[in-house]
Amino acid sequence: MDPHIRQLLEEIYQSQPALRQQEPQLAAWLEQFMVARPTVQLTPDFRQQLRQKLLAAARSTSQPPSLSTDSWFMPKWIIPAAATAVIIAVAIPLTNLLMPKAPPTTTGPGVTIATVGADAFGSLASATKQSLSATSPTGGAAERRSATAPVTADDSTGLGTGVGTTIVEPVPPESVKRYEFIYDGPIAIPDLPILMRQATLRAGTVTGLIDDVGLIGSEPFRSYQPQYLTVAQSVADGLTLSIDYVNGSISLYRNQTVALDRGISVGVESPVSLEQVQLASLPPDDELITVANRFLDQYGISRQGFGQPIVNKDFLRYEIMAQTDMVYAPQELTVVYPWQINGQPVYDESGNRYGLVVNVNAVTKTVSGVSNLVTLSFQASDYAREDDSDKIVEVAKHGGLYSYQPEPAEGVETVKIQLGQPASGYMISRYQLDQTSSEFLVPALIFPITSVPSGEQLYQSSIIVPVVKDLLAQGDATIKPMPLPAEGGGSEPSSAGPVNAESDSQP
Amino acid sequence: MDELAIITACQCGQPERFAALYDAYVDRIYAFHYYRLGHQQTAEDLTSTTFLKALESITTFHTGSFSAWLYRIARNTLIDFYRTRRPTLEFNEQFDRPAPHHPDQSVDATLAIERIQRFLRTLTDDHRELVLMRLWDQLPFAEIAAITGRSEASCKMAFSRTMAKLRAALGSIRPVAAG
Numbered sequence: 001m002d003p004h005i006r007q008l009l010e011e012i013y014q015s016q017p018a019l020r021q022q023e024p025q026l027a028a029w030l031e032q033f034m035v036a037r038p039t040v041q042l043t044p045d046f047r048q049q050l051r052q053k054l055l056a057a058a059r060s061t062s063q064p065p066s067l068s069t070d071s072w073f074m075p076k077w078i079i080p081a082a083a084t085a086v087i088i089a090v091a092i093p094l095t096n097l098l099m100p101k102a103p104p105t106t107t108g109p110g111v112t113i114a115t116v117g118a119d120a121f122g123s124l125a126s127a128t129k130q131s132l133s134a135t136s137p138t139g140g141a142a143e144r145r146s147a148t149a150p151v152t153a154d155d156s157t158g159l160g161t162g163v164g165t166t167i168v169e170p171v172p173p174e175s176v177k178r179y180e181f182i183y184d185g186p187i188a189i190p191d192l193p194i195l196m197r198q199a200t201l202r203a204g205t206v207t208g209l210i211d212d213v214g215l216i217g218s219e220p221f222r223s224y225q226p227q228y229l230t231v232a233q234s235v236a237d238g239l240t241l242s243i244d245y246v247n248g249s250i251s252l253y254r255n256q257t258v259a260l261d262r263g264i265s266v267g268v269e270s271p272v273s274l275e276q277v278q279l280a281s282l283p284p285d286d287e288l289i290t291v292a293n294r295f296l297d298q299y300g301i302s303r304q305g306f307g308q309p310i311v312n313k314d315f316l317r318y319e320i321m322a323q324t325d326m327v328y329a330p331q332e333l334t335v336v337y338p339w340q341i342n343g344q345p346v347y348d349e350s351g352n353r354y355g356l357v358v359n360v361n362a363v364t365k366t367v368s369g370v371s372n373l374v375t376l377s378f379q380a381s382d383y384a385r386e387d388d389s390d391k392i393v394e395v396a397k398h399g400g401l402y403s404y405q406p407e408p409a410e411g412v413e414t415v416k417i418q419l420g421q422p423a424s425g426y427m428i429s430r431y432q433l434d435q436t437s438s439e440f441l442v443p444a445l446i447f448p449i450t451s452v453p454s455g456e457q458l459y460q461s462s463i464i465v466p467v468v469k470d471l472l473a474q475g476d477a478t479i480k481p482m483p484l485p486a487e488g489g490g491s492e493p494s495s496a497g498p499v500n501a502e503s504d505s506q507p
Numbered sequence: 508m509d510e511l512a513i514i515t516a517c518q519c520g521q522p523e524r525f526a527a528l529y530d531a532y533v534d535r536i537y538a539f540h541y542y543r544l545g546h547q548q549t550a551e552d553l554t555s556t557t558f559l560k561a562l563e564s565i566t567t568f569h570t571g572s573f574s575a576w577l578y579r580i581a582r583n584t585l586i587d588f589y590r591t592r593r594p595t596l597e598f599n600e601q602f603d604r605p606a607p608h609h610p611d612q613s614v615d616a617t618l619a620i621e622r623i624q625r626f627l628r629t630l631t632d633d634h635r636e637l638v639l640m641r642l643w644d645q646l647p648f649a650e651i652a653a654i655t656g657r658s659e660a661s662c663k664m665a666f667s668r669t670m671a672k673l674r675a676a677l678g679s680i681r682p683v684a685a686g
Contacts, residue, residue: 012671051526057559344520
């Protein structure tokens with residue numbers, strides 16, 4: 001008897017032992033099943049063509065994104081039509097994809113990478129660490145922070161923690177948990193350069209604008225350059241465009257007043273509350289992405305150079321973790337077009353995908369804002385890679401380089417969280433070097449959180465660890481908890497806690 | 508082939524290593540689609556889509572069986588196809604076609620195959636999928652469980668019951684040599 005049939009029979013007998021008495025008949029039917037199996041013959045041509053297609057697609061993912069890349073990496077809403085689309089996609093760009101590409105400093109439309117010497121940016125470990133949106137008036141919407149970390153010292157700006165106020169470490173031990181992120185599998189450490197974003201936008205002269213004002217002569221200002229520019233439509237549903245020439249970013253928002261009016265009574269058939277909406281009434285992701293795509297196309301914003309857009313559903317993690325009976329969703333949902341730079345996905349320091357942000361109103365199904373539209377020009381410099389896997393795993397164990405975890409102590413409960421196999425990518429951080437603030441893409445490993453024990457309110461989905469020796473050599477860079485003002489005031493600063501890498505930027 | 512090493516390399520900037528995974532699985536994935544569609548061109552299209560999706564998503568593979576992960580993509584691709592391209596057809600329409608007849612196949616064998624096809628049509632989609640995965644795709648129950656999201660024990664139980672039902676429904680048969 002065929003060993004496969006024998007095995008099948010034994011499996012069947014485990015649940016239906018009585019059938020053993022009918023083995024000849026059962027075996028005959030199983031054999032018939034195998035005879036009835038259609039004969040399959042994959043044609044050599046198809047096998048070879050698909051192999052070439054995959055290799056071409058693989059090359060375009062390891063190379064900078066290009067126009068043809070999107071033929072392969074379609075948004076999910078296109079995939080159901082892929083049977084036809086794939087054929088078309090093969091016919092059009094295959095020749096182009098298989099052409100050897102020159103060693104490029106250009107990685108695709110709008111994305112350029114120029115290689116400079118090794119260690120060209122200086123030591124990031126000794127630079128002043130800044131919040132990602134610290135110097136950008138148009139930033140902020142793009143920044144996300146770790147939901148697992150408590151409010152930190154970095155957030156204390158403007159909260160009355162200046163001189164003359166005693167600061168004490170909060171953290172009542174009986175209520176504190178510390179997470180240990182465990183990984184014991186293999187690691188492939190990426191060998192990538194550090195990238196520094198070249199932020200400055202091209203700007204023309206402003207003499208025409210000054211002349212139009214008519215109150216001052218424009219000639220003395222001929223060589224002046226604009227630093228910020230804001231223009232707005234003065235119509236219903238109008239947009240406001242802000243250009244930050246210094247930091248190389250653009251944002252586009254719907255006029256807030258009009259949007260509020262519209263939400264209440266204008267532009268939709270029934271009045272719409274601007275409060276949270278029911279989860280069930282949210283449009284599907286594909287629809288939100290379609291709205292965002294259409295808007296970007298309408299305003300000439302290139303979608304090239306980004307990965308597949310993602311609808312941010314972080315709010316769901318909070319609601320589900322909180323085990324609320326009623327799950328609400330925000331009316332404004334965020335579609336992120338994640339950066340794919342130098343063939344690598346880019347993440348923020350909390351392990352979230354980072355990129356162009358488009359806010360879509362889930363009720364009116366219109367775009368309410370675009371932010372983090374920035375120049376994608378980089379300088380690349382090689383830095384010594386951290387090759388010590390144990391060290392990387394140890395940093396991951398504490399939640400990453402800039403994560404806060406309380407020290408083990410009596411009353412501090414330790415919860416172990418399992419991490420999955422890490423993938424390579426870039427972590428975006430902002431550092432101030434020589435009085436100049438810049439964004440850096442630092443090679444990193446991203447460890448996915450594979451399981452969270454029941455009842456734990458852990459809102460992070462991954463742990464990110466930079467793999468640059470310089471950064472990991474700086475020792476404990478974890479962030480201490482935000483100090484709280486003590487009753488009665490005072491003037492003694494906190495002396496406890498580790499060195500805070502971000503504290504240098506505090507006023 | 509060290510699948511884990513290849514996957515790790517793919518995830519760490521060497522996606523061209525995916526070709527080795529393709530070589531190892533393309534016949535099985537094509538067969539998976541062909542068994543359920545019975546149409547060469549469509550099976551090829553869905554095989555293409557399956558592998559392109561897998562390459563695109565390789566960074567999301569973390570733990571478990573790569574085979575199960577890939578079959579899950581194939582299964583979702585097939586379901587998408589039926590939902591979006593062929594809404595009027597039922598899943599596994601293949602079994603509504605006449606049984607293939609091979610010149611060297613006896614009349615008894617042909618009749619037996621037709622009875623099997625009729626029997627398959629009587630099954631629920633879930634049970635039919637289970638039977639095909641175990642018998643034709645020859646996937647172990649652990650993988651079937653991972654692909655379908657059911658427990659392994661549940662898959663085993665449902666399969667055995669379906670086989671008992673087959674034995675009861677189809678009765679006796681003269682043993683026929685496979686092939």
